[in-house]
Amino acid sequence: MAEHLSTRLDKVLTQKVRLGIMSILMVLEEADFNHLKDKLGLTDGNLSTHLGLLEDAKYIRIRKTFAGKKPKTTCLITERGRRAFLEHMNTLEKIIRSIPGT
């Protein structure tokens, strides 16, 4: 049972940084690049890599605009991302419940 459950975990969301990005976006729906960088304590390059992977999985959409002359990157959660996050969380809870004494 437990073996089966662990294979159901979303491979993209197993990584903690990507799970953190999705947790913030689940609440805020959209967040600025700098806000995510600040909240998760990441470097530009590290965050960009993880956002790229989430975008490839179509869990987020990245919108690039300009605020005056400054480029502004906004990350928006997609419906697919929302569903994947909820399923991943559900599986995590099942794993925890399957452990005796938790």
Place this chain on the structure above:
Amino acid sequence: MTETEKQSALESIALIKNLVDRSHREITHGGSGWICIIWGLYALLGYAGSHLFHHWHSPALAGWWWPFLMLFGFAASIIVIRRKAATRSARLKGSLTGWFMLFWIPLILLMAALIALCLLLPDLPIKYITPFVLLVVSAGYLMIGLMFHKSLLVMGFLGLAGTFVTTVFFIEQAGPILSLLFGLGLIVTGLLLNRRR
């Protein structure tokens, strides 16, 4: 399933819970910490300035000092909201503006209305104006604290208790005591709200 996998699932849930809670808290009172600090300084500088103008025999300047300082308070609050909103989501922008609109504007209007009312009542001794205004304002904090954050609730309770004690026992020094209490109370609340972000 290995122990490591079990531990990892627990850590993931803890991470989700932590970030979701922090984001919710930010939506509820994001930016309000700095706004509390601004208006705490307003109370302290307001009293100090008006006291100095009275000391220099310029009652007209003392009267204009509070509204003049209020303009700076509003300007600083708007700068805080704009700076916070610039790097955040539409939901946070809404919550920051909403916080300011729903909480601070009615409160400031209430204080202005109460001060105007006090000035219109010639029989009301001037020493009772500050306790009167702060009793009403503290009741407002108490009510709003029930909805938003326990720091505001505590501040409302301390405001009521402090005003009551000051009015009963130290009415002659009510102005400086209550300005200090109210101003420092707001600054401490602001620092607490900022720390909990």
